[in-house]
Amino acid sequence: MKIVVTGACGFIGVNMSARLLKDGHEVLGLDNFYTSDRKKANTLFAYPSFSFLQKDITEPWDDIESTLEGADAICNLACPASPVWYMKDPIYTTKVSVQGILHALDYATKKKIPILHASTSEVYGDPLEHPQKENLLWKRKSDWTALLL
Numbered sequence: 001m002k003i004v005v006t007g008a009c010g011f012i013g014v015n016m017s018a019r020l021l022k023d024g025h026e027v028l029g030l031d032n033f034y035t036s037d038r039k040k041a042n043t044l045f046a047y048p049s050f051s052f053l054q055k056d057i058t059e060p061w062d063d064i065e066s067t068l069e070g071a072d073a074i075c076n077l078a079c080p081a082s083p084v085w086y087m088k089d090p091i092y093t094t095k096v097s098v099q100g101i102l103h104a105l106d107y108a109t110k111k112k113i114p115i116l117h118a119s120t121s122e123v124y125g126d127p128l129e130h131p132q133k134e135n136l137l138w139k140r141k142s143d144w145t146a147l148l149l
């Protein structure tokens with residue numbers, strides 16, 4: 001399968017892409033290096049079945065449609081994920097979490113391919129107990145962190 005991984009140079013992106021490549025899949029990574037850099041994804045560039053586009057997912061996807069052609073699935077992991085980064089520029093974080101996912105969803109809908117979108121327990125704020133239960137009502141750090149959903 002050809003799998004598009006957004007946020008491919010981040011912590012989960014690198015590990016998920018490496019696993020997919022090891023399993024014999026083709027991976028197209030998209031990342032704008034907002035919180036990472038190319039060095040973090042060095043292991044991926046060693047695979048001939050890995051290709052990469054420096055791309056901000058909030059920007060229109062029309063210019064990359066030919067490269068995306070043939071994709072069988074999208075894993076949307078691109079996001080300023082850690083508190084230091086997502087609180088640095090809330091408006092941009094919101095844009096990535098709304099406009100970015102809309103671009104990914106539009107493409108997946110048009111091509112009728114599945115999409116996986118990563119969320120985070122950060123949307124609930126600091127947990128009051130461990131392990132965290134799904135039905136706990138935590139206090140959110142702020143309303144806009146819910147957009148990280």
Ligand SMILES: NC(=O)c1ccc[n+]([C@@H]2O[C@H](COP(=O)([O-])OP(=O)(O)OC[C@H]3O[C@@H](n4cnc5c(N)ncnc54)[C@H](O)[C@@H]3O)[C@@H](O)[C@H]2O)c1
Nearest residue numbers: 007009010011012032034035036056057078079081118120
């Ligand atoms: N790391 C965890 O333990 C964990 C746990 C649960 C959920 N998640 C979720 O998984 C996703 C990935 O987490 P992570 O830990 O790999 O984060 P990360 O910060 O390590 O990686 C995120 C990647 O996204 C890229 N990025 C940010 N904005 C972008 C944009 N507009 N366009 C393209 N690329 C962009 C960054 O440059 C970075 O490489 C996030 O949604 C996070 O909330 C992470």
